[in-house]
Amino acid sequence: MRIDRNTMLYGGLLVSGIFLPLALPAFQTQIAIMWMLVTFALTWDILGGRMGYNSFGNIVFFGVGMYAAAMTQHELYFDIGQFEVISDKINLQLTPVKYILGLGLGVVIGAVICVLLAWLLGSGVLRLRGHYFAICTLGLGVAVGEIAGGIDYIGAGSGLSAPLFPLAMGPAGLFYSYYFFILSAVTFLCLRWLYSTRFGLTINAIRDDEDKAEAMGLHTTRAKTVAWCVSAFFLSFAGAGFGHLNGFIDPLDVAFPGATFGVWMVLMAILGGKGTLWGPVLGAVVFHVTQEFFWSTLLGWQRVAMGLLIVAVVIFFPLGILGWVRERWPERFGITVEENA
């Protein structure tokens, strides 16, 4: 195997993915969340960057996956009614085997539900174009979050507690750092493969001119729905993981936080450069680091800084970091610029 730059890049990432949480044990949860954000940006980019459908509602699949996995754990091991009574005999501790089993089953169920949901919703919502699609998905995200707050079965407004991470399995942050690293790696590789197939070309065609693509005989509706299902699939895993990591699931704050995670999905992909392969990854990393920096240094003013950053990025950096780089040095990307004679 030739050791070229590509291999170095992938190798470097693999190494950092494995060793970073071990080297910085105090930051394990932060690292886990960083990889989760990478997954967010990648899954958003399928629709937003590659297909031109800006979705503000991907958060629906995140939350559904979260609840599905947590409820699976509850249905398997706990009596739902336990939570009405105060007693010191009750606890949410599980053995590692039970926990992993529950989580495994939970993510499978969550993925199935999310893909079905994407298929169902897609048949209606994906008919909309442009900003109508964006607004509709925004409404969808809020609607699902509010409705979830009214369903008693999943805890309604009281929220749902995920089972406690088993003591025998070490620090939860470490486990979930790997969980999310593997998730984002798998997502990345799958998407890289997907974009190189005819399907990748189809969704690009949809972005460039949907009517022409349709006229050419491409099955646009099916392609759009499949793209959304792929997003939903990976997002459900992210949701399941985050719910278990956080320990407590609140419908509007944790499961369906449209105004935070939902919008960040969009921002990160744009920041890094939407439509590129590495753009979302870069955007997610830079965004997370910057945000954490604001939080620890600007107590009380961090949201002001965040607001300013969003405005600045959107206005001055619409192509994102990689997009901007591509404009400056197109040759490096293999694009030749014709000089007019």
Place this chain on the structure above:
Amino acid sequence: MLNKLKATASAIAITGLLTSAAAVAPAQAKVEGDTITFGVAVSLTGRYAVNGKHTKNGYDLAVKMINEKGGITVGGKKYKLAVKYYDDESTAARATQLAERLIQQDKIKFVLGPYSSGMTKAIAPVMEKYKIPMVEGNGASRSIFNQGFRYTFAVLSTSEQYLKSAIDLAAEMAKKEGRALSSVKIAIGVRNEPFALDIGTGIREDAARYGMKVVIDEKFPKEVTDMTSFLTKIKALKPDVVVVSAHTVGGALFVRQMTEQKVNVPMVAMTHCESAKVTDTKIFGTSAEGILCAGQWAPELAYKDDLFGSAMDYANTFEKTYGYVPPYQAAESTAAVMVYADAISRANSFDTEKVRDALAATDTQTFYGNIKFAPTGQNIAKPMILRQVQNGKYRLVAPTAWANSKLNYPRMTQ
């Protein structure tokens, strides 16, 4: 391609740099020198910002007083107290991340609670995971204490007790009027979040005990903007008691719209009267007359301790320092710090297990009330109080041992 490599590599480098910068940044944590630092994630922004401020002021005042009196003694040495704050922005996701940060990065060993049951419920599992004791004064929801947590201690009374005395009074009034208890109708309106939902559950249980009927059982969305449909239902079904727990915004809306829409119910009880400032005539006029307000504490109570004196002394000290009368949220935050400081000196060690055990064995009186923890962590030695707005002022009507006023019933029609 080269640029992809460069870009990603530099991103990773930046990550490394910034994270190590944050790592070596003042990690003023745990016990250093002669200062014990508590860690707190509190709501400085977001919808809980008002009470988050009260909580922070409560913590700060306690630390100030304890330090002025010389601090606490551990192992023969005197230590001062300090607090490290983060803003959880009133969201549970942020709160858990900050709790992790406090413990993992800042190496805090003693944590004080956030504001609201939702935040506390989110943080408690984190404390449990790392075995860090947390003393909190602002998370009353019963659901925090039925999950077997051993590291969370609450100085306040739990949520289902908030308006129990209101239902007891309703039963009393019904008996006086010669009515059957089963004919008493109750309307419940609670905000869709852990604390208020628990209050609703508590009312339903109390009503069931007396055989009263719950005719309206509403859950308000978190950002409630209008109570017209709820009030219209009340007009339709004419309940004898209305219980509302909708936090600050909802409480204010309820009081105003109840008067404006001419809704008359013989007994009205709610929570968060003080945060909603219902006695402020500029905002509410006399709309709040006769409303029963649940409270954890009031300055008129007869508790006292060596640090602050009586409850009234505390109120005066607080008002001198911060310029306003302390609501119970501030008082219970102060009490939390006092309990923690007391436990650390009793444990005579900074070992978290020993401190946890010392906390579990707490049995003391503070200006805020008696404090004794059940095995599940909640305070079982302090009753809730009920006050009624009479002539624009809060008058204590329950428990009867301390009552300085009789209940005005039925509530005068506005």
Place this chain on the structure above:
Amino acid sequence: MIPVPSSGDRASAVCIRRKRRVSIDTIISNLNILYIAPPLILQLLVNGLMVGALFALVAYGMALVWGVMNVINISQGEYVVLGGYVTVLLADFGIHPFFGVFIAPIVMYGFGWVLYRTVIFRIVDKDLFVSILATYGISILLQQLMNQVFGADIRRADHGFVTWPFFDDIVTIEQIKLLGAMTSLAWGGVLIYFLKKSRLGQAIRATAQNARAARTMGIDTDKVYAATYAINAAVCGVAGALVAMIWVIEPFIGLIYTIRAFLIVIIAGLGNLVGVVIAGVSLGAAENFAGFILGAEFQVGFIFALLVIILVGRSYLLDRKREYLK
């Protein structure tokens, strides 16, 4: 070590099966209440209509900015709240807050103009999506600034108006809500007249139809955009003054007004004031009924679900004609 409960323990643990609220029953009983006491329907309807007129005003401002400048303003709600704060400050200084209906728009006009000159002018020629994100950033900024400047306490302006009771107090019409509705409609009327008759109004309409042609004709589109944005802010100021008197305001309460305005504009379409008014009052009434019948916890979710259903429904209808929503 904390003991793990075996299945045997589970069975014997004291527990109450969590009651699954049978929501169908609740809905039926709520409908029943309306059937028994029809004046309640009137109460919900009238209140909803009055309140809806206010929402329609905010929606109209949003439609204006959208139609003329191709900007979807997510910070609309924050302008409303700012207008509310102006009114509250007036009340603090002893001036009757109803004057806020005249003073707030003036203040907000200046504010909108400044905001345009500093930030908005950069996003006017970008695509719609960029405006959504940029104004979202602005809304976060404004919320936080208001929190720092005014504090997080809820504020309200006391207006001193009374309520007219009907039908034995079941139907109550609060004078302030009626005044609010009339004010909103009045301002709407002023706006239409202004757009039709004044030179600036005509310039705005020309720019909305075709910006390039307008420029060719000598219209300074930059000034037009600034004026449009400032007018929108002013209109929100009026709404904010009313909100501060009817309900309460606090720094983070803006989003719900933004979303409602959104909904109304989507339903009514751009450039259609009558449609906006009808959609606005219908939304106000629908909200109240949904809250009553389904239960208040579904009131907000209902509105958003409605948005989704309406959008999808309309696109389906268009699809049959082989068109799509532009």
